[in-house]
Structures are given as structure tokens and as C-alpha cells.
Amino acid sequence: MFMGTLWSRIKEGLSSVWYENEPECCLCGENPGPICLNCENVYFHPELGRCYSCGKLISLELDYCQDCLRNKGPESLTRVWAWGHYSGDWKKFIWEVKFKAQPRRLIQIRRPLSQWVMGHLPPVDGIVPVPMHPDRLAERGFNQAEVIASLLKWEFGLPLIKGLERKKLTVPQIQLTRWDRMQNLENVFAVKEPQSFWGLSLWLVDDVITTGSTMEACARTLLENGARHVYGLSLAAGAEKGLVPYRK
Numbered sequence: 045m046f047m048g049t050l051w052s053r054i055k056e057g058l059s060s061v062w063y064e065n066e067p068e069c070c071l072c073g074e075n076p077g078p079i080c081l082n083c084e085n086v087y088f089h090p091e092l093g094r095c096y097s098c099g100k101l102i103s104l105e106l107d108y109c110q111d112c113l114r115n116k117g118p119e120s121l122t123r124v125w126a127w128g129h130y131s132g133d134w135k136k137f138i139w140e141v142k143f144k145a146q147p148r149r150l151i152q153i154r155r156p157l158s159q160w161v162m163g164h165l166p167p168v169d170g171i172v173p174v175p176m177h178p179d180r181l182a183e184r185g186f187n188q189a190e191v192i193a194s195l196l197k198w199e200f201g202l203p204l205i206k207g208l209e210r211k212k213l214t215v216p217q218i219q220l221t222r223w224d225r226m227q228n229l230e231n232v233f234a235v236k237e238p239q240s241f242w243g244l245s246l247w248l249v250d251d252v253i254t255t256g257s258t259m260e261a262c263a264r265t266l267l268e269n270g271a272r273h274v275y276g277l278s279l280a281a282g283a284e285k286g287l288v289p290y291r292k
């Protein structure tokens with residue numbers, strides 16, 4: 045009841061502050077932004093669905109991608125959403141945020157991201173970023189997942205719930221086979237204080253979802269520590285083969 049009222053207030057608040065001075069598109073730099081209509085169609089595909097299990101862009105009539113139907117995808121997450129297709133200017137944007145140390149650029153996309161989140165994800169009690177190992181954090185200076193989660197915190201007025209930690213430095217999942225990925229993530233995540241997550245529904249936020257195994261490992265840890273539902277949310281994911289032309 046309370047969440048319902050709060051949710052409609054948040055929706056009203058958001059729509060009233062939506063249109064301000066529009067900068068140029070942060071992806072193509074050509075048309076009015078923050079993300080122009082052309083880039084929205086090319087990278088964000090409102091006409092497509094998202095695999096419930098791994099977030100991959102799929103045909104709107106389907107619930108799961110071929111991979112998740114075959115191998116069984118993540119199981120602990122109630123559902124997963126990815127905003128855009130990880131290719132072209134969108135991939136470049138995310139890459140530059142991370143590896144050229146430009147976390148501030150994420151501020152440019154906070155409004156269209158929030159609008160999309162509002163239209164797709166269920167209301168929750170709080171937001172949890174996928175954590176980074178302290179060594180990697182020291183190296184990069186920021187955790188992009190935490191920056192995205194903070195933007196959503198401000199836009200929605202939801203608490204950012206800290207305390208999920210990454211205990212081990214792992215090799216990137218993309219380099220591993222499916223079995224090795226599961227081994228690689230064994231006991232990697234832990235929570236500081238279990239009571240922080242007890243009974244809560246959460247958005248688990250990351251920048252890119254590739255196999256879904258990192259989010260799955262985080263979600264499992266959160267559920268083991270009493271979380272009620274964990275919904276995955278990422279800026280980008282791949283697409284089912286042949287569905288979307290991949291852009292360099």
C-alpha cells in the first residue's frame with residue numbers, strides 16, 4: 045500500500061522534472077539529447093523484449109533467450125533487464141566511462157535511464173550495486189555500478205544498500221568456460237551484516253551483463269542472507285543472434 049503511493053508520487057515527480065535544457069546526444073553528438081531518437085532506436089530497441097534470466101535482447105514474444113533455454117541461465121534472480129544493446133556508440137560510451145575514468149558522463153544519461161527503469165522494473169525497497177574488489181577499486185578510483193546505482197538512488201529516492209562485498213579478485217568471466225565461470229565465482233561475494241538485506245526486494249545494478257553469472261552469484265548471496273527478491277538491472281547486454289545488427 046505504502047509502496048504503491050510512494051511509487052505514484054515518484055512517477056509524478058519524475059515527469060515534472062523531465063525536460064530541461066537538452067544537451068546534444070551523448071552517443072552520436074549530432075542530434076538533441078541526452079539520447080537522440082535515432083540512437084534510441086539503434087541501441088535501446090523498445091520494440092524488443094529482454095530475456096527474463098540474463099537480460100539479453102530477444103524477440104518481444106519470447107521470455108527466454110536460446111542460451112538460457114538450453115543451459116539454464118541464472119536462477120536466483122527473479123528477473124533481469126538490460127537497457128540497451130552492447131554495441132557501437134553505446135558500448136564506446138560505457139567503455140570510456142570505465143577505462144578513461146569518466147564516471148561523470150553517467151550523469152548525462154540519468155533521466156532517460158530512470159524513465160526506462162520506471163517503465164519496466166517493479167518497485168523495490170532499495171538498490172544494491174555489484175561490488176568491486178578493493179584492489180580494483182583502488183586502481184580505477186570508482187565503481188561504475190555504484191555510480192549508476194547512486195544516480196538511481198537520487199532519481200527515485202530509494203536507499204542505496206551497502207554491505208555486499210567482493211572478497212576475491214577474479215579473472216574476467218568472458219575468458220572462461222561455463223563450468224570455470226561458476227568455479228571462478230565460488231565464495232567471491234559476501235555480506236557484512238545479514239540484517240541489512242533481510243526481507244527486502246532489491247534492484248541489483250551493474251554496467252554490463254554478459255553471461256549473467258556475476259549477477260547470479262551476487263543474487264544468491266543476497267537471498268542466502270534473507271533478501272526477498274533480487275531484480276537485475278544493467279545498462280547493456282548482447283542480443284539474440286541475427287536479431288540486431290552489431291555495430292562496431
Ligand SMILES: [Zn+2]
Pocket residue numbers: 069070071072073074075079080081082083084
Ligand atoms: Zn544520437
Ligand SMILES: [Zn+2]
Pocket residue numbers: 095096097098099100108109110111112113117
Ligand atoms: Zn538469457
